[in-house]
Amino acid sequence: MSAEARLREQVCLFAKSLYDRGLTPGASGNISARLEDGRLLVTPTGSCFGRLDPARLSVLDEARAHIDGDAPTKEVALHAAFYETRPAQTGAVVHLHSTHSVALSMLPDTDPEDMIPPLTAYGxxxxxxxKLLPYFMPGDPAMGEAIRGLAGKRSAVVLANHGPVVAGKDLEAACYAMEELEETSKLAILTRGLSPKMLNEAQIQGLVTKFNVEWDD
Structure with missing residues (x-):
């Protein structure tokens, strides 16, 4: 099996896993993954993560023009911005409509600069x-401009009233980070108003140093 065929299968496998666990409903969400030659495999517009066909994934060239497969997601600009601003760190981008991270994005006291509280080490x-970004109409190219405005400093953002977007070194890493974002958001919702014991600054900095976490503003 070629590297492209393996990646096509992997996109569909991870997408179905996310769908089966209720992390993105209906025909919501989109995934992109970069091939060795710089092309992108992208989930098609209007597609359900539970029923993707590896042979019908969209293919974009290095200029992000559609060259093969079904029509791509309308969020191409969002994905492209991560590949452009974090080229060395980004091999895949995942965007979901997951419940708890979206709920957290709508609460008035959520910190837009650091929206996930330090509840767990893995978070x-x-x-x-x-970063919590403002609301954009789905498909608005301005989402891509908002990502570019971060100058490559964040690997994970949440679009207010819409959903999270995570870039990772490969598809597996992006999906695992996305799951961590949703689970930590769930913990934040469940413990809201209960004065949970969060990690202190020394504990946070210990993790940042040991695991080389990107932590600067």
């Missing part, structure tokens, strides 16, 4: 600081 290790 910090896998995500760093998560």
């Amino acid at each position: 910090i290790m896998k995500l760093g600081k998560v």
